[in-house]
Amino acid sequence: MKKSALSNEAARQAQERTSPWKRPRLWRELAVIFLGSLLFAASMNCIVLPTGMYSGGFLGLAQLLRMGLESLVPGLQSLGDLAGAIYFLLNLPLLAIAWSRFGHYFLGKTIACVLFYSVLLAVIPIPEVGVFDEVLTACVIGGLLCGAGAGLTLTAGCSGGGEEILGLLCAMKNPWFSVGRISMLLNIGVFGTGLFLFDRQSVVYSILMAGVMYLCLDRVHLQNVMVAMFIITKREDMEKLVFQRAGRGVTRWVGEGAYSSQETDILLTVVSKKEALSLRRALQERDPNVFAIICEDISVVGNFQKRV
16 A cells, blocks of 8 residues: 555656646646636527626626627628627736736636637627527526536636736735625626616626626635645644645644544644545545545635635
């Protein structure tokens, strides 16, 4: 068992020394990003937009700009839906600024995600009649599928661009800013503008659709779910495993078994649910006798870094 654990650890370290762009994992992640982008774009174009609803965030801004351009330039509609192309152009300056501030591996996948979004939104036709005739049904189902698609791309360790990148850049300048606050401010502007361009019912349904989408996205994106792990083990190097695999802090104290009266280490760490899944497997490989308690739905006050 020890030889197997050592060989697995050596293989993992060898893989980490390999360029990230040559790892098989990258191509699996790109496939997940493409599938998530396809689900999002198909749901948006075939379910949401035919009913008169529109999106929030940068995509909603792109849709508003498309409407403005179509009203100013006759015949522009014959070129197809330009929202995807406008969305890509809006992201270009943000991605250029972010290139020198974020990891290239993360940002490279983000560029791929933005490109997939833009191309698929442009090539998937918007039918005159959507999949669902009833607006409320389209609102709920469209929001769920769009949220699932966007959440799927985030599970691959990237960002969809737009307000997420803008929020991260603003947070580096001023701690008051966050991705959530930037998204909220942008959505207020987009939906507020929609009140002057569309009927109020369409705006209300669009806000409801966005709420359903973000709710589903949070459930799919396991990095948003915080988990507390109590790890009880007799091995002395288990905290190093947490550092290596999750990059999280660990609190350690010495406990004693009530029945055996033997000393044991008790480790406490807070990780995301996605990190907990991989950490759990690593703990069992390192110590088959490990005892771990995993608590979900917790709240954390203090220095806990949420990751994309």
